[in-house]
Amino acid sequence: ARETVAVVNQKGGVGKTTTALSLAAALARAGERVLLVDLDPQANATSAAGLRAVRPPSLYEALTGAAEAAACVRPVPDEGFDLLPATAALAGAEVELAPVIARERRLEGVCAPLAAGYDWLFVDCPPSLGILTVNALTAASGVVVPVQCEYLPLEGLTQLMGTLDLVRATLNPRLRVLGLALTMLDSRTRLAREVAADVHRHFPDQTFATVIPRAVSLAEAPSHGRTIFRHRPDSRAASAYRRLAEELTARAGAP
């Protein structure tokens, strides 16, 4: 694959799932071969992609070695990308993997045989910096960090950058930040504009120029099991994620 992108931020509700899903869908519509890996036991990406009652084998079986990774992948109807789905069983993986040798490399092992079949892999991470997220950072070639334009989310960025440095030093030297994406921007509020300006000031080169606006269409789409491109293809939100996908492509490694 050209890039294996971990979509990561330990702060809750900042748009990781929405961003991973929408980037995967945008690139698939541009003709790329895309695999979305749902690494969150809450399985929001799986549900938002329209897969509601996922039976094994899922990512859990692939991580624990109970099934071949390829057997767990399924196509997402009408969207054009593939999905490696999560189930609630993944919650047990954090504890079950704790004593395993090289426990941070399990996802790397799952993705390795799949990477040749896709141009892009996206990994939707849970809101924590625990074993699952570290697995994503170890398997990834780069990270995209959704940043919600409010104070508490901004505070978490420093800790996240420290974790990236640590993973780069101990587990994955090739890991880099592909970009910070400002999400859910409500540009009418001064707080949002101030936080956005702060992020630009501290991370001038890394912050994507494209900003994702706050848009109820993005919150509605999961209830229909559709991405924004099927729910509201002509919306500002859809074109924002299309532009973000183009920016990401420009920053990514050569095809």
Next chain:
Amino acid sequence: ARETVAVVNQKGGVGKTTTALSLAAALARAGERVLLVDLDPQANATSAAGLRAVRPPSLYEALTGAAEAAACVRPVPDEGFDLLPATAALAGAEVELAPVIARERRLEGVCAPLAAGYDWLFVDCPPSLGILTVNALTAASGVVVPVQCEYLPLEGLTQLMGTLDLVRATLNPRLRVLGLALTMLDSRTRLAREVAADVHRHFPDQTFATVIPRAVSLAEAPSHGRTIFRHRPDSRAASAYRRLAEELTARAGAP
């Protein structure tokens, strides 16, 4: 204490921290003795209460037995409640506690000697159903569940209720739901009204009548290290949390 309240929801960014903090502050202003326990390694409640560079001992030292619980508690200036603060070290607790006998009862042991000194204990939980949250559910007498009025947060409610049943059956028979609080309601959007109606339909008795509106003042307050009652005391947001505190008091056990 009259109640030890776990503020819980594994979905990220639904208002757990804002609700735990604002309820603690509202009750303190009503003359109650209140302790807020920050159980999240991201320490958002600690930071939002104005404590920025917390040195040990913190909740981490209390949980691991390295320090007495009482030695870790500190008053929050100008707010009138006490805080048992979190630090990033708590992230290690999930893994460190995994092999410990009765690991789900650590927080119960921390809270037990403190409970006599307060009318209310509030525990702000991280966005997961891992060992830390299970500790909160085991130590608590009741839970308050903030529910953000969107689809993905609604999906997580069923899983949460299953976890509460499991904890009630295996660890804490007295655990009950004190209420579901609809948060961040943007009543102009049909999605929010539909989700709110859904929650009322499925949980008619448990849903608080008070709804917390979406209000930028609540997102701004943490940047000043103040609760809404010092940041915007006359706002709709402040009076909403005051009313929520009154509703909670009516449902709580006898003083």
